[in-house]
Amino acid sequence: MTSPTDRQAARPGEWRLETDADSVQHDLSRLVLTLVELIRQLVERQCVRRMDNGDLTGEQLEAVGLTLMRLEEAMAELCDRFGLSPADLNLDLGPLGTLLPAD
16 A cells, blocks of 8 residues: 555656746746637737738728737737747647647
């Protein structure tokens, strides 16, 4: 029979959760920025499809372009603030590949 301390010890190759405050804050900011980047890319692709289909007026197209450009700049600033690179936001999903497509 194993003791409680034996069960709590990490086995080689086993994933461990880091619970120190700095690690949690960094990982949470990475997760949030990853989700925002995913949504930004999805919105951008939808706008490109609508543009290709001729669904946007010139005024709408200009507004969307400016908004997407500002959002991309804001994402770069947030990544800098939290010490992350855009590559850090591309989570590896194992056999499924990465979350974000390579541009």
